[in-house]
Amino acid sequence: MTDRASFEAQVLPHLDAAYSLARWLTRDPHDAEDVVQEACIRALRYFQSLREGGARAWFLTIVRHASYDWIERHRDRDGGDAEVEVAADAESEPAQIVERRGDSRALAQAIAALELPYREVIVLRELEELSYKEIANVAAIPIGTVMSRLARARALLRQSPVLHAIAPRRSGGER
C-alpha cells in the first residue's frame, strides 16, 4: 500500500497543472473537476509505477488519459470543435481560481478551437512548459510528431481570424 504523505508530497503539487490540462482538453470547468478526480483515483491505484522525479509528467499522462476517456464518453454532447466559449466563466470567478495573465480572450478562444491533437501539444508546451520528450511521453507520440503538431498548431493559431496582432506569415507553406 502506498503512503499517503508520499502521494501528497509528490502528486498534489501538480493538481493545478492537472486541472488546467483537463480543463483545456474538456473545455469545461466542471467536467475538468470530474476528470481530475477520476485521475486521482487512477493515480492512487498506479502510484507504484511512479518513478522518482517524474511525478508531473506521470500525473499529466494519467489526466490526459482520463480526459480522453471522458471526451470519448461524451462525444455526442461535445459536438464539433467550432464555436467554443472558453474562459467565459473566468470573469465570474474569484481571481484566485483563474490565474489571469492578460485581458485578451481572443488567443484563448483560438487555442480552445484547435482540434484536440493540436490543442494538447500547445497547452503542454506553452502553459505547462513541458519539454518535447515529456510531451512525447504524456501524449504517447514520437518526438517528431510533437514537433510537427506544434508547428501545425502555431500555423493554425497565426491564421486564426481572431488574432490580428500576429501577422500570419507563410501561412500557405504549411499545407
Add this chain to the structure above:
Amino acid sequence: MSGGTMNCADAVLAIGAWCDGELTGDAAAALSVHVAGCAECRAEQASLVALRDEIRTQVPRYVAPPSLRALVDAELARAFADKPADAHAEAPAVAPQRASAAREAFSLSQLRTWWTRERQRWFAAGAFAGALLAVVVGALTGVVARHWGSDDIAVAAVESHIAATLGGHTITVASSDRHQIKPWLSARLDYAAPVIELANSPFVLAGARVDRLAGRPVATLVYHYRLHVIDVFVRPLADADDAPAVTMVRGFTVARATGAGMEWRAVADVDPPLLAAFVERLASESAAGQPAAR
C-alpha cells in the same frame, strides 16, 4: 541565403525547436547563420516568438478550485481509510462522492463563503495594519507613512524586488534545498534566517540572495509561482507588531506576516489574497518548526 548547411524548409522546423529551447549545439549554430542571412526566416522567428509571448501572457493556466481539492482530499481519505490520518491532512470537507453530485452543495456555498472570508480578512488586515504600521514605522524611522497601506519598508522591498528583477539578478544562491540555502545565508547575516520549503504547493523555493532593507542586510528568499518571481524578505521582528498586512506599492503586492520572532514580507505581481495566504503559511510553518526536509 548564406547558411549553406540549412535551407528555409529545415529552418522553419528548427525555428520552432529554437523557440521551445530544444535546439542546441550545431543545429542552433546553423540556424543562427541561416537566419542572419535570410530576412524571411528572421521574420518567421520574430513571429513565432511573438506568438509564444502572447500565449504566455494572455492565455490562462487554470488553478484547481477549492471544491476539487476537497474532493481529492476525500479520495485520499477513502484510499487510506485504515491508516491513521496524516498530521497535516484536513478532514475531508465532503463525503466521498462524485464531483458532479457534490458540486451544487460545495462549490456555490463554500466557494462563496471562502471568497467572502478571504476578502474580509484582506480588507480588515489592510485597514488595521495600515494604521498600525503608520504609527510603528513613523516611530521607528521618524518618517510618517506616506499614505494608507504604504510604508517605507514596503517601498524599499518593492524597489529591491524591481531592481533585482530588472537586473536579472534575482538569485545569488540557486537551490530548492533549504539545507543549502540556510548556511549560505547564515554566513552573510547577523541572524539566522529561517528557510521554508512548502510541500504540496505551487510556490517553489528557487534560491536566495542578500539585500539591504532599512540599512541592514536582510535575507531574501526567492520563490517561483508559475511564471512569477516572489521575493520574500525575512528579518528579525523589530517591534511587537503581529498584524498581518497587505499593501500595494507601484502595482506590486506586498504581503506581510510574522512568526517565531521574524517578519516575512513577500513582494510579487501576484493577487493580494494569494500572496497573503502564501506569506502567512511561511510564517506559520516557520513558527511551527518545519519538519525535516526530504
